[in-house]
Amino acid sequence: MSVKTVYLLAILLSMTAIMAATFIPDTERSDTTLTRIETAAAPIRKDSVASVKAFASVYKVLMSPRCMNCHPSGDIPLQGDDNHLHTMAPRRGSDGKGLYAMKCANCHQPTNSPGLHTPPGNPDWHLPPATMRMVFQGRTPHQLAKQLVDPKQNGNKTMEKLLEHADDGLVLAGWNPGEGRSLPPLSHDEFKKAWTTWIKTGAYAPLNGKLLQH
């Protein structure tokens, strides 16, 4: 065995040891009130209580009209604080950008249009695509938390990408909704702090049926 091969093996073993030390196997968990979400990238400090508490704030924002209206359970976006179906019933389309003469960007401009009842704007206005619908509407805190960290349901996002997503242009648009529209229940700074805390303390999902602790 060459010196180079030994050196490479040593590095590989070290990395494996570090990774193993970072994960806590499910079998070692004794907490019966929480369900831990498996994550590709290990969180820095696991704290289930802090994580669930932070997610309560995250959930309130994600279920607010400014977020949920573009994460509907069907293929028609929602509108208004009462989450009614979008007038004109535009459809998601395969890429989430609408169909035929009813594409999102036909009305939604790169910036908010001035005045009441005018289309809010963003250069990348769209719904999640048909292959990755990322539904918020109707999701329990448990379901939504699990969905958010599952790459098969979250747009193939790693935990790092999820952290970055707090500053995504369309996410930020929720706090610049145009005239006459309510804001999410927390400021973006507060939301980002809760989002980051939730992920960095383990991205725990509250158990179904349990009320969130505020």
Next chain:
Amino acid sequence: MALQRINAMAIIKLTINGNEQSIDVDPQMPLLWAIRDVVGLKGTKYGCGVAQCGACTLHLNGEAVRSCVTKVSRAAGQKVVTIEGLSQNNDHPLQQAWQQIDVPQCGYCHSGQIMSAAVLLRENPNPTDADIDVAMAGNICRCGTYPRIRKAIHLAAGAEQKVGKNE
């Protein structure tokens, strides 16, 4: 001190119905105003002004945008097609079908209707009733000519397919 709005004019270059044009307007001006009042093409109509009715629909790079909420600046350097430019002799299959079936009643919304239908047929040459309903849901007709609109789109689709087969 009262608020003062300064309208900065600018030369905007764009291609309208195949012709390159330069217009000296406020870049924040709705494209509809520029098309109608500056360029002088009156076929595109003002309806609601808030992207709710579809009367102002024209094509921006082939997409059926609502020109009442689209700023001229978005069209800078881009290709705009209005109802006047949909065909050279008003003989687009949709225009012919509209005439044949006598679709309009008052006619005000129909330039927008046809521009939306043109995008539908380009992307779906043989649409079902459901496809038509989805595509045309954003174009309101106060006269209620929807059954004739649907019939005309089917007719135009058939005509386009026949032309395609003969070519």
